[in-house]
Amino acid sequence: DGGITQSPKYLFRKEGQNVTLSCEQNLNHDAMYWYRQDPGQGLRLIYYSQIVNDFQKGDIAEGYSVSREKKESFPLTVTSAQKNPTAFYLCASSTTGDAIKPQHFGDGTRLSIL
Amino acid sequence: QQPVQSPQAVILREGEDAVINCSSSKALYSVHWYRQKHGEAPVFLMILLKGGEQKGHEKISASFNEKKQQSSLYLTASQLSYSGTYFCGTGESGGSNYKLTFGKGTLLTVNP
Numbered sequence: 001d002g003g004i005t006q007s008p009k010y011l012f013r014k015e016g017q018n019v020t021l022s023c024e025q026n027l028n029h030d031a032m033y034w035y036r037q038d039p040g041q042g043l044r045l046i047y048y049s050q051i052v053n054d055f056q057k058g059d060i061a062e063g064y065s066v067s068r069e070k071k072e073s074f075p076l077t078v079t080s081a082q083k084n085p086t087a088f089y090l091c092a093s094s095t096t097g098d099a100i101k102p103q104h105f106g107d108g109t110r111l112s113i114l
Numbered sequence: 115q116q117p118v119q120s121p122q123a124v125i126l127r128e129g130e131d132a133v134i135n136c137s138s139s140k141a142l143y144s145v146h147w148y149r150q151k152h153g154e155a156p157v158f159l160m161i162l163l164k165g166g167e168q169k170g171h172e173k174i175s176a177s178f179n180e181k182k183q184q185s186s187l188y189l190t191a192s193q194l195s196y197s198g199t200y201f202c203g204t205g206e207s208g209g210s211n212y213k214l215t216f217g218k219g220t221l222l223t224v225n226p
Contacts, residue, residue, distance in 0.1 A: 033213075042116060042201060042218040043156070058213065090155065099144045099205025099214050100163060105155035 002027045006091050006106035012114045013085060021076045021109045023091035031097035032074035036060060037088040049074055050097030086112050115139060117204045119217035126192050126224045134187040134220045136202030144205035145178050145185040146214060151198045197224045
């Protein structure tokens with residue numbers, strides 16, 4: 001079955017460490033997104049990509065980086081510059097990169113500070 | 115700026131109805147609705163694209179008033195499975211056409 005796979009499910013980061021969250025989709029979708037979810041805050045957009053080799057900053061991009069070298073993959077790196085990284089991270093994709101298509105979400109990665 | 119959802123939380127008994135509202139300060143051309151169970155991924159419910167449009171999904175329907183920049187989600191004869199957090203996501207006219215801005219969510223609890 002097609003879908004979005006995020007890994008790992010749980011991740012722990014030490015102070016000063018960069019960590020990378022994986023997101024892979026086999027839906028043949030052009031657009032992919034990364035959201036951060038904190039309790040009571042809803043989903044906030046970190047980065048999004050409409051096509052391969054192109055991506056744009058979302059509302060809270062500081063302290064994060066992404067790459068889009070393959071259509072299926074959109075990894076997110078949480079850098080040491082992100083001082084409050086503890087959150088639930090969700091990856092999503094849609095057929096095209098406009099806001100009129102449904103977004104399909106992965107099961108998320110829960111990141112915590114050690 | 116995030117759209118404002120109301121109420122923040124609602125508790126129902128099975129079979130009762132509920133309305134969840136989503137209001138934006140921006141001109142909108144699309145509104146999405148998603149439901150998320152605790153610890154799980156959000157699941158798509160529906161998209162509304164035109165002013166005054168209404169759509170239905172089983173016993174869940176929604177309306178979109180483009181002029182008022184508002185959308186409402188209607189849940190009728192609620193079932194236990196309707197419990198979860200409901201999010202609206204808005205696509206803004208004139209802004210980036212490639213992203214949604216989500217509200218903070220409405221926690222719906224349906225009790226037996």
